[in-house]
Amino acid sequence: MLPFWIALQFLSSLPVKLPGMPAPEALGRSLLFYPAVGLVFGGLLCLLDGVLAGTPALLHAALLLTAWVLLSGGLHLDGLADSADAWLGGFGDRERTLTIMKDPRSGPIAVVTLVLVLLLKFCALLALLENGQSLALLVAPVLGRAALLGLFLCTPYVRAGGLGQALADHLPAPAGRWVLALVAVASLYLAGGWVVAIALLVFCWLRKLMLRRLGGTTGDTAGALLELLELAVLVSWAL
DSSP states (O other): OHHHHHHHHHHOOSOOOOSSOOOHHHHHHHGGGHHHHHHHHHHHHHHHHHHTTTSOHHHHHHHHHHHHHHHHTTHHHHHHHHHHHHHHHTTTOHHHHHHHHHOOOOOHHHHHHHHHHHHHHHHHHHHHHHTTOTTHHHHHHHHHHHHHHHHHHHSOBOSOSHHHHHHHHHOOHHHHHHHHHHHHHHHHHHHOHHHHHHHHHHHHHHHHHHHHHHSSBOHHHHHHHHHHHHHHHHHHHHO
């Protein structure tokens, strides 16, 4: 169970304490449990959705979105902001793009990107709640975190050293493919082919952008992928 607790600690703000620094092998195996962390998020969001039943729709959606952001501690939104700044400010240059991603400051394009993504998530959540489609609260977090597993399975990690490199180097690929297959089948059953197809298209498009600019992925671009894929799932489900 250690890899699951590693994944939960890394991807969430939930109070999880590990006995010590995990071995690289355990870090790699923790990627297999990223979709399970999404399932935990989805379960908590569905529980909150039930608690908020009868709340005015706008407030209901806003509270769900707030809880969604707090559960991850804004980790992936930070990656989205850094990636947005770097993609615009990098002017197509790989090294400049990587350097900007390391800068903790956020420029105007980062702020605009975050506002637009959160606004679209809020509107999609509102539409889904009004149509009784709260199952999206369960599926979107799972697909978003499964996308991280898929990204590390098929995309080089371009920053040498650090946690991301350990994840990439010690990920058991055959088991990872089985986990993705299970998530895909479950998502097809729960969400339908349209939603899963959109999620796959967004994944492939963003991965192509990463390969073209960076030759692979970083922690920031992985976070951006998760946020944008979750958004695509919610919007496509709401249409």
